[in-house]
Amino acid sequence: MRTAFIRELIAQAREHPDIFLVVGDLGYSVVEPFAQEFPDRFLNAGVAEQNMTGVAAGLASEGYHVFTYSIANFPTLRCLEQIRNDICYHGVPVTVVSVGAGLSYGNLGYSHHAVQDLGILRTFGELTIHSPADPGEARESVRWLTRNPGPSYLRLGKAGEPDLYPAQPLGPRPNVVHPGTADVAIAATGSVLKCALEAAAFLRCDGLDPAVLSCPWLQPLGTEFAAVFQAYRRVLTVEEHVASGGLGSLMKELLPRSVAVESLTIPLPVTRMVGSQSFLRREAGLDGPAIAAALKRLAT
Amino acid sequence: MDRMSSVELARQARCHALQMVARARASHVGGALSMADLLGVLYTDILRFRPDDPAWPERDRFLLSKGHSCTSLYATLALRGCFPVAELETYGADGSRLMSHISHKVPGVEFSTGSLGHALPFGLGMALAARRRGLSHRVFVLVSDGELDEGSNWEALLLAPQHRLDNLVVLVDYNKIQSLGSVAEVAELGPLVEKLRAFRWAVRELDGHNHDEIRAALDTLPWERGRPNCLVAHTVKGKGVEFMENRLEWHYRSPDATQLAAALAGLGGAP
Structure with missing residues (x-):
């Protein structure tokens, strides 16, 4: 799913010069093609998710549509107040992307079980929340989000998930x-x-x-x-x-x-x-x- | 029309801040007074901005991280023509846009704070955006000393030099008093200048109430090519009102009528 995400993000970044990717020192073997093709629209913020999210909001306030990218609970719970105050309250277009939804990183233990994110983030009514099931849905999600920049959360699985059904455009319906x-x-x-x-x-x-x-x-x-x-x-x-x-x-x-x-x-x-x-x-x-x-x- | 001097702007902003907190029975006047001179110089001689066009793309961005001290900034913005001075009377009132922590709904305000440690990362993002697009405006972030306890500030202090953001300027209102005690008693910041230099910032240290010193320093930005700038401004909490100076209680208290009259008289009278 993360491969489908980055490929679609790269495709969209070719069309949308405002797309910016900020990573929290994670995404080895995933994010490099984006960084190579769009070095001026890529930032590794280091292992510092609060700052990463604040920086993303600042970039977004200047007209970029920023995607923050990290895994498990790091880009969500670790920097929850930055999502609440900097992104949602200011209404700036930042899409928080977390890889490792649910039990995807089950072997890595409790720190990496992303199983409370939806309940917490749903209380921020400003956020659009997408939770794709397969690579096709992940692609459609990126397509929709890049056409409708705003405060949003994209909950991705990991890698290697199969396509489960023919993809169709996403909307506020099952x-x-x-x-x-x-x-x-x-x-x-x-x-x-x-x-x-x-x-x-x-x-x-x-x-x-x-x-x-x-x-x-x-x-x-x-x-x-x-x-x-x-x-x-x-x-x-x-x-x-x-x-x-x-x-x-x-x-x-x-x-x-x-x-x-x-x-x-x-x-x-x-x-x-x-x-x-x-x-x-x-x-x-x-x-x-x-x-x-x-x-x-x-x-x- | 002659523009108000930075000294007169700071004086009037102090008077308004005192009247605002007295009227609203609000807190945090000590920190509003300690940064008033920095604001006075910034909003007369340093910041490029258009009061009638707050979204002018080429403006310098100014972010107040210590959002609780907003009264002197609201007053400074009103006095510079961003919105009517009369509106200051609504500060803290039901339904007013002048809420008691700085609000981006107010013309001239870039960013809402209130929770500490938020404006520097946001400002870093703004400075990075300018750099990536080859734009020449600058980003100024005014932080308190107490809020340098927040880890997010140090995350940003670490990252800004990595990207050679010499268009980013941090001003520390170093009044040495935080919420429950002196900075020395709570979590000593010193040696602050040395810490910031070790973090690869260009650092200047001065009297945060001396307008000529402040102006001279901020006139020559950036101080070192490729390094973000930090002005450590030594200030006095409650500056300008004798009975408030260096007194922790004025982080909380609101002056009564007698105290307000005395404070305004000491400042040379309400504008």
Whole structure:
């Protein structure tokens, strides 16, 4: 996903002379092509995320659309007040990009589990928030963000995620990845969509055909988003995030009570565990079989 | 029309700042008074700006990092014609744009602060933008001594020389008193000049109330090619009002009517 991001950013930077990339001394073997092609629009701010974010806001106030780039919680929680005051309050076009959404860096331990970011950043109503599931969605996100510069947050997975469905332009609505025939749906955000699709495939073998929707656009959302889900009686949400403030939480805020929402999220004990993303998904009950089992319970 | 001298501008700004905090029962007048002379010189003889066109692209950018001391800056901007002086009376009132920490909603103000350690990184970004685009305007950031406790400032102090930003000017209002005690008691900054030089800044040290010294120093920017500039201005908290000078309590207190009258009289009378 990060490769799709940087390739698209480079393509857009060729068209938009105001795009600027600031990194926090991270992005080895990812950001170099941008730095080589646009040395005047690249800055390594060093291992100093508060300063990186303030500098980005200052650059943005002078007319650049700045992308800050780092991993896990470093470009978000470490510099939260700079996002709040410098970027959001001043309304300057900075896109905060974090690589390593959810449990992508599961082996690296708690410091690198980015599982509270959505809940915290969603409280900044000025931020547009994108959480792509695959390289195609990441590309579409960059396309939209570069055409609509503003305070924004792009939550990326890591590397090597497969394309899960044909890309389509992003908007403030879910993308229907599999239409299904049942009156139940699985809604996922981020690369865990892959597990949701696996679950749906298991369930089809059992004669249950739920819809699968991807939710790459998490803020701002309104009636258009809610309207899509009104076609279903029950929705199961799936995300690599704790329960507070994530996708399930926002669905419960936005959808009418006629749509029952149940959520699969990361239980707190799992954030204290260490292991590969697939191992931790299994421990959290976010892998294909667990999602299928949860949906069966929900559908009956 | 003859332009007001820097000394008279600072004097009037002090008077307005005192009246504003008294009217609003607000705090932070000590730090507003300590930086008034720096503002006086900057806004008469140093900064390139157009009061009737705050977004003029070629203007020098001035950022107040110690946003709590905003009264003397609001007054300076009003006296220089950025907005009506009469509006100063609304300071701190319900619905006023003159909020009690500096606000970018006010004409002539670039950046809102209030939380410390924010303006220097932001200003670094502005200076970098000018450098990358080959523009000649400068960026001035006024910080307090107490806020140099903030790590974000040192992150910026480390990075600016790396990019040879000699279009960036930091002014330290070094009044030696912070929120709960003297700087020496809380977290000694000294030797500040040596620290900044070790961080590869061009540093000058002077009396922050001597207009000729300030003007002479800021007239010759940049001091060293390729190095960002830092003016360490030794100041007195509460400067100009005898009973406030060097008194921690005037970080918080608001003068009553008798104290206000005495303070204004000591400054030569309200404008």
